[in-house]
Amino acid sequence: MDTRLSPNRERVERVREALARHAAAALLVPSADPHLSEYLPGRWQGREWLSGFTGSMGTLVITPTQAALFADSRYWVQADKELQGSGITLVKIPTTAASHHIDWLAQQLQRGDVVLADGQVLGLAGAQQLRQALDAQGVQLRTDLDLLAEVWPDRPALPVAAVYAHAAPQAPEPRSTRLARVREAMARQGASHHFVSTVDDIAWITNLRGADVEYNPVFIAHLLIDATRATLFVGAGKVPAALATQLQAEGFALADYAQAAPALAALPAGSVLLVDPRRITLGFRQQVPSAVRVVEAINPSTLFKSRKGEAEAGFVREAMAEDGAAMCEFYAWFESALGHERISELTIDEKLSAARARRAGFVGLSFSTIAGFNANGALPHYRALPSAYSWIEGNGLLLIDSGGQYLGGTTDITRVWPIGTVSAAQQRDFTLVLKAMMNLSRTRFPRGTLSPMLDAIARAPLWAEGIDYGHGTGHGVGYFLNVHEGPQSISKAVPEATMAMEPGMITSIEPGVYRPGQWGVRIENLVLNVPAETPENGAFGDMLAFETLTLCPIDVRCIARNLMREDEIDWLNRYHVMVRERLSPRVSGPAKDWLEARTQVF
Numbered sequence: 001m002d003t004r005l006s007p008n009r010e011r012v013e014r015v016r017e018a019l020a021r022h023a024a025a026a027l028l029v030p031s032a033d034p035h036l037s038e039y040l041p042g043r044w045q046g047r048e049w050l051s052g053f054t055g056s057m058g059t060l061v062i063t064p065t066q067a068a069l070f071a072d073s074r075y076w077v078q079a080d081k082e083l084q085g086s087g088i089t090l091v092k093i094p095t096t097a098a099s100h101h102i103d104w105l106a107q108q109l110q111r112g113d114v115v116l117a118d119g120q121v122l123g124l125a126g127a128q129q130l131r132q133a134l135d136a137q138g139v140q141l142r143t144d145l146d147l148l149a150e151v152w153p154d155r156p157a158l159p160v161a162a163v164y165a166h167a168a169p170q171a172p173e174p175r176s177t178r179l180a181r182v183r184e185a186m187a188r189q190g191a192s193h194h195f196v197s198t199v200d201d202i203a204w205i206t207n208l209r210g211a212d213v214e215y216n217p218v219f220i221a222h223l224l225i226d227a228t229r230a231t232l233f234v235g236a237g238k239v240p241a242a243l244a245t246q247l248q249a250e251g252f253a254l255a256d257y258a259q260a261a262p263a264l265a266a267l268p269a270g271s272v273l274l275v276d277p278r279r280i281t282l283g284f285r286q287q288v289p290s291a292v293r294v295v296e297a298i299n300p301s302t303l304f305k306s307r308k309g310e311a312e313a314g315f316v317r318e319a320m321a322e323d324g325a326a327m328c329e330f331y332a333w334f335e336s337a338l339g340h341e342r343i344s345e346l347t348i349d350e351k352l353s354a355a356r357a358r359r360a361g362f363v364g365l366s367f368s369t370i371a372g373f374n375a376n377g378a379l380p381h382y383r384a385l386p387s388a389y390s391w392i393e394g395n396g397l398l399l400i401d402s403g404g405q406y407l408g409g410t411t412d413i414t415r416v417w418p419i420g421t422v423s424a425a426q427q428r429d430f431t432l433v434l435k436a437m438m439n440l441s442r443t444r445f446p447r448g449t450l451s452p453m454l455d456a457i458a459r460a461p462l463w464a465e466g467i468d469y470g471h472g473t474g475h476g477v478g479y480f481l482n483v484h485e486g487p488q489s490i491s492k493a494v495p496e497a498t499m500a501m502e503p504g505m506i507t508s509i510e511p512g513v514y515r516p517g518q519w520g521v522r523i524e525n526l527v528l529n530v531p532a533e534t535p536e537n538g539a540f541g542d543m544l545a546f547e548t549l550t551l552c553p554i555d556v557r558c559i560a561r562n563l564m565r566e567d568e569i570d571w572l573n574r575y576h577v578m579v580r581e582r583l584s585p586r587v588s589g590p591a592k593d594w595l596e597a598r599t600q601v602f
Contacts, residue, residue: 006052006085006086007052008050008052008083008085008086008087008088009085009087011049011050012051012062012067012087012088014151015027015050015147015151016064018147018150018151019062019063019064019116019147020064022114022116022145022147023114024114024116025063025064025109025110025113025114025115025139026061026063026108026109026113026114026115026116027061027062027116027147028059028061028101028105028115028122028130029046029050029060029062029117030047030059030117030122030123030126031047031056031057031058031059032044032121032123032281033121033220034120034197034222034281034283034284035197035198035199035220035222036121036123036197036198036278036279036280037198037199037213037216038056038057038484039214039216039482040213041156041158041213041220043155043157043158043159044121045156046148046152047060047069049152050062051067051082051083051086051088052083052086053069053071053075053078053079053082053083053088054078054082055071055074055075055078055079055381056381057072057075058070058071058075058079059101060088061101061104061105063108063109066089066108067086067088068088068089068090068091068104069083069089069090069091070093070100070101070104071091071092072092072093072094072470072471073094073470073471074380074470074471075381076090076092077378077379077516078379078381091104099129099133102129103133105130105133105134105139106134106136106137106139109134109137110139111139112139112140113139114139114140114141115134115139115141115142116143116145116147117142117143118146118147118148118283119143119282120146120281120283120284121283122281122282122283123281123282124275124277124278124280124281124282124285125277125278127141127281128277143283143286158220158235158257159211159213159220160237160238161211161212161238162210162211162238162239162240163208163209163210163219163234163238163239163240164208164209164243165208165209165243165246166203166207166208166209166480167207169311169315170315170361170407170408170480171207172311172312172315173207174207175205175206175207175208175247175250175252176250176251178204178205178206178207178301179205179225179230179250179251179252181300181304182194182205182225182300183225186225186274186300189272189274190272190295191272191274191295192271192272192273193224193225193226193271193272193273193274194224194225194226194273194274194275194299194300195222195223195224195264195273195275195284196223196224196225196279196299196301197222197223197260197279197281198276198279198299198302199212199213199218199219199220199221200218200305200478200481200485201223201279201299201301202218202219202221202222202223202232203217203218203219203481204301204305204479205223206223206232206252208243209480210238214368215365215368215405215483216366216405216481216483217364217405217480217481218481218482219234219238220257221234221235221257222257222260229251229253230251230253231253231254231255231263232247232252232253232254232255233256233257233260234254234255234257235256235257236256236257239254261284261287262287264287264288265287265288265289267288267289267292269292270291270292270293271292271293272292272294272295273288273292273293273294273295275294275295275296276297276298276302279302298498303487303498305478305479305481306485306486306487306488306502307504307505308479308506308528309504312408312409312479312504313528315407315408316408316409316479316506316528316549318409319361319404319406319407319408319409319411320409320411320549320550320551321551321582322360322361322362322406322586323359323404323406323411323413323551323552324551324552324579324582325586325587325591326352326355326359326362326404327352327355327413327552328552328591328592328595329355329358329591330351330352330355331417331594331598332590332591332593332594332595333355333590334348335594336590338419342391342393343391344384344389344390344391345372345373345376345384345389345390345391346371346384346386346389347392348371348398348400349368349384352369352400352402353365353369356404359404359406361406361407362404362405363404363405363406363407364404364405365402365403365405366403366404366405366411366412366483367402367412367483368383369383369400369401369402370382370383370401370402370414371384371398371399371402372390372398372399372520373391373396373397373399373419374390374397374398374518374519375516375517375518375519376390376520377397377398377399377519378514378517378518378519379514379520380470380471380512380520380522392419393419394419394420395419395423396419396420396422396519397416397417397418397419397422397426397520397521397558398416398418398419399414399415399519399520399521399522400414400415400416400417401413401522401524402414403483405480406480407480408480409479409480410477410479410480410481410482410483411526411550412477412483412508412524412526413524413526413552414510414522414523414524415523415524415552415554415555416521416522416555416558417558418555422557422558424560426519426521426558427558427560428560429467429513429515429519429521430521430523430558430559430560431560431563431564432465432467432563433462433511433512433523434523434554434559434568434572435461435563435564435568436458436459436460436461436462436511437511437523437525438571438572439457439458439460439461440454440457440458440474440490440509440511440546441525441527441546441548442546442571443457443545443546444532444534444543444544444545445544446540446541446542446543446544447501447502447503447541447542447543447544448500448501448502449500449544450495450496450497450499450500450501451474451488451489451490451499451500451501451507452489452490452491452493452495452499454473454474454490455472455473455490455492458473458474458509458511459473459511462511467513469512469513469514470514471510472489472490472491472492472493473490473511474488474490474491474507474509474510475489475490475491476488476505476506477506477508477526486498488505488507490508501529501544503529503544504528504529505529506526506527506528506529507527507529508524508525508526508527509524509525509526509527509546510522510523510525524550525549525550526548526549526550527546527547528546528547528549529544530544531543531544532544532545548575551578551579551582551583553576553579554572554575554576555598556572556602559602561602573601573602576598576600576601576602579595580595583595584596
């Protein structure tokens with residue numbers, strides 16, 4: 001193939017022609033939509049359309065002579081491959097929060113140049129940082145133009161899937177109660193109005209769900225709340241008539257999706273508007289009249305939804321058991337078929353998804369299944385495709401990271417399995433990762449501890465051997481919502497007050513070791529923050545511990561036992577007893593036999 005004629009190279013050239021028409025020196029394309037979502041509806045996947053890079057995070061910058069994609073270490077190998085022939089250079093950055101694209105722009109441009117960025121998808125906090133850096137160089141930032149509208153002829157339309165209610169018993173708190181809680185928080189901030197754009201916050205407040213974003217049961221909407229009304233700006237026809245009537249009776253009015261910005265512009269003078277600068281775009285912030293006072297603080301719903309109530313925690317435990325039973329069924333088939341049937345990474349995705357689909361309350365996957373054998377397992381966000389996948393043959397390690405959306409919770413689990421003969425080096429990596437996961441899982445800590453402070457506890461066993469990994473240790477998980485949820489993040493992020501660990505939060509623990517071109521190891525469980533009893537009986541404040549929620553055996557055939565302490569072996573045995581007791585009533589036949597075999601005392 002003549003790479004000079006690759007579709008992505010041609011699309012970048014179209015952008016350059018448009019830059020010339022508008023007398024601009026650069027276009028910045030973030031991975032974002034008007035709701036600052038992590039996973040985007042097709043209409044706002046412009047960065048992927050232009051570059052060919054399919055990772056969920058990354059920033060693209062195009063100038064008349066250069067094009068650069070900024071991505072963190074999770075995507076370096078993937079991006080190198082997907083950018084081939086595009087003429088786009090990969091710029092490797094340390095974390096998702098890095099601002100290297102801003103520094104790069106400042107270095108490339110001259111005083112008087114103009115940078116284009118669509119303000120409708122540019123986060124307010126990021127826009128402020130970008131503008132400050134460009135102003136210092138005498139470079140103008142223009143945000144009133146969506147250049148993709150000119151260069152993307154077959155751009156997807158807005159999603160049209162219907163909205164539906166997340167109903168009792170799995171939705172134990174009425175939407176009217178949630179709305180009242182948000183209004184109480186608004187009052188504490190002195191706000192008369194509150195504008196919410198993040199779709200998972202809106203889904204939580206309204207007890208509504210949708211299918212506008214792949215793998216996340218959310219819908220595209222904005223929400224404007226005042227003392228007496230809550231207006232949901234959503235696509236026409238997306239809310240069925242009966243549900244619309246019910247919403248109206250509970251204090252929610254419906255308006256067209258496109259009317260959100262005009263509604264902000266029409267706020268009366270003297271109003272006080274609460275917005276979250278990290279969860280609203282520059283375009284919407286610019287709609288607010290100067291006579292309206294703006295209070296910037298985290299969305300109250302972001303904090304509320306991170307703290308699952310007792311009833312929700314009970315449904316999550318039920319969902320975890322259903323998920324665990326599905327994995328028993330799948331792994332029983334997998335081990336019996338291995339060596340007798342030809343199995344690929346695609347087969348694993350198909351069979352595991354089918355096993356989940358047979359479980360009670362299952363709605364869909366929570367993300368695209370990662371099934372990576374050997375070198376593919378070293379790519380943290382790998383996905384097998386019909387055009388590129390591996391067969392499960394020979395010797396090595398198979399990493400499977402998968403999850404489901406259930407009416408009573410969201411699951412996310414990673415396990416690594418031995419295929420054929422596992423080397424001593426592979427066993428060592430597996431054991432060190434297991435020790436890292438257990439190290440944090442067993443930790444007790446004061447309530448209110450800022451979540452990034454816990455990150456080093458997981459990394460310590462790996463650091464002791466000179467090993468590290470490029471992604472965070474843990475992310476918050478929603479309740480039948482997004483699999484990645486804030487505000488807590490167990491990572492190298494700069495700690496902030498909103499990241500305080502509180503009872504009811506669900507977080508992943510997923511350390512890893514990745515050896516490019518060879519293999520990868522990641523072991524992941526979800527855990528729930530619960531009160532911890534201590535010998536001091538609270539003399540030094542309330543303490544929290546982690547309740548492990550995920551129910552699936554950890555394959556001891558990959559463990560180098562000589563690297564394990566007795567207390568670690570005891571934790572693993574007790575975990576396997578719990579897994580066996582919780583899952584045995586839900587499985588039978590080969591699945592039960594597999595469960596019994598994989599949870600024997602180590």
